[in-house]
Amino acid sequence: MAAVLARYARAFADVTIAHKLNAEKTVEELAEIAMLVHGSRDLRNVLQNPAVSRAQKLALLDAIIKRTGGAKLLRNFLAVLIDHKRIASVGEVVELLKKELDRRMGIAEARVSSSRSLTPAEKKSLEQQLAGITGMAVRATYTEDTALLGGVTVRVGSTIYDGSVQGRLERMRKEIAGIGN
Numbered sequence: 001m002a003a004v005l006a007r008y009a010r011a012f013a014d015v016t017i018a019h020k021l022n023a024e025k026t027v028e029e030l031a032e033i034a035m036l037v038h039g040s041r042d043l044r045n046v047l048q049n050p051a052v053s054r055a056q057k058l059a060l061l062d063a064i065i066k067r068t069g070g071a072k073l074l075r076n077f078l079a080v081l082i083d084h085k086r087i088a089s090v091g092e093v094v095e096l097l098k099k100e101l102d103r104r105m106g107i108a109e110a111r112v113s114s115s116r117s118l119t120p121a122e123k124k125s126l127e128q129q130l131a132g133i134t135g136m137a138v139r140a141t142y143t144e145d146t147a148l149l150g151g152v153t154v155r156v157g158s159t160i161y162d163g164s165v166q167g168r169l170e171r172m173r174k175e176i177a178g179i180g181n
């Protein structure tokens with residue numbers, strides 16, 4: 001199922017880029033609709049119910065798009081999801097779309113955990129270092145992890161950069177023991 005949803009996300013990313021839409025705004029608009037669909041069982045039931053005509057579903061979709069101020073291309077994309085019985089998975093499509101657009105625009109998502117709150121200067125320096133390592137612009141989210149003795153850990157995709165005190169001590173232990181040579 002994830003592969004199918006990824007195809008929808010790639011197709012909508014193609015449309016977003018081809019029509020020069022603001023990628024961030026497009027993701028936000030789709031996420032807003034996803035929250036509405038996820039938050040209302042009645043809405044989900046109507047949009048998924050085969051007894052409800054396509055015209056009625058599209059009329060409801062048009063009303064939602066008008067209320068939220070979404071773009072016409074967003075409405076068309078949602079109509080495709082409804083027609084192909086994928087509207088219940090719109091939340092997953094949002095995440096896949098966000099990742100696809102980030103990839104195309106050369107943006108890496110980084111999750112940074114630190115033992116304390118980082119200053120703006122420290123954040124900027126860390127993001128610049130990560131940009132140098134990844135070769136991409138970095139969008140970082142920061143959290144404090146009281147389990148860390150000091151330092152930071154960073155996850156970019158599936159890669160973890162461990163600059164924590166505990167990680168350094170573990171690397172030293174392995175080096176001294178001759179493990180991992």
